[in-house]
Amino acid sequence: AQSVTQPDIHITVSEGASLELRCNYSYGATPYLFWYVQSPGQGLQLLLKYFSGDTLVQGIKGFEAEFKRSQSSFNLRKPSVHWSDAAEYFCAVGAANSGYALNFGKGTSLLVTP
Amino acid sequence: KAGVTQTPRYLIKTRGQQVTLSCSPISGHRSVSWYQQTPGQGLQFLFEYFSETQRNKGNFPGRFSGRQFSNSRSEMNVSTLELGDSALYLCASSLADPGYNEQFFGPGTRLTVL
Numbered sequence: 001a002q003s004v005t006q007p008d009i010h011i012t013v014s015e016g017a018s019l020e021l022r023c024n025y026s027y028g029a030t031p032y033l034f035w036y037v038q039s040p041g042q043g044l045q046l047l048l049k050y051f052s053g054d055t056l057v058q059g060i061k062g063f064e065a066e067f068k069r070s071q072s073s074f075n076l077r078k079p080s081v082h083w084s085d086a087a088e089y090f091c092a093v094g095a096a097n098s099g100y101a102l103n104f105g106k107g108t109s110l111l112v113t114p
Numbered sequence: 115k116a117g118v119t120q121t122p123r124y125l126i127k128t129r130g131q132q133v134t135l136s137c138s139p140i141s142g143h144r145s146v147s148w149y150q151q152t153p154g155q156g157l158q159f160l161f162e163y164f165s166e167t168q169r170n171k172g173n174f175p176g177r178f179s180g181r182q183f184s185n186s187r188s189e190m191n192v193s194t195l196e197l198g199d200s201a202l203y204l205c206a207s208s209l210a211d212p213g214y215n216e217q218f219f220g221p222g223t224r225l226t227v228l
Contacts, residue, residue, distance in 0.1 A: 043204055043219035043220050044204065044206075044219040045219070046216050046217070046218075049216065090157065092157075099162065099169060100170070100211055101147070101159040104149075104157035104158075105156070106156045107157075
């Protein structure tokens, strides 16, 4: 069965520290991979996406993600976290054989401490 | 360019009633997708419409239905509301194929069923 797993429900980091949010997927076909961010009371905003090509993808707000096919992972990273990065982060996967409907992970809640 | 708008933003209904939610996509976008977000189940795909046709449907009961108009605006309807239907309902629009084109999310409609 197709699935997306975000192992960490909550993560706390200090402002200025580096961040890595994990995402693992299980898909038969080559998936399209996304990271979204959701602030309280807001909709989802796309941070970055991977379809093909270079496995290191740059996104908005200083985020990047690396696609590792051998590990079925698409982890999100940021070298220095800002207090405004506190939000809920969702990894999502789409595939042609599912009509491109996005399958979301359960999300990781990021808390940034001073 | 205006973003995706959803109306109403908040809604309170009682069990057994029905409800209609509205979504206006970004101008020029022809694909509209609907998602349900709950604390327990996370984000789940409901359905996707393109040029007034439902192209894809998630695993929800028939009480959940939708439609799309010629101007790409979309509505979703939930009949015979249950307590478990309380959720944030998110609408997303994209130019064409939602998997390949970025999906832009609206702020959502918060539905509370009493």
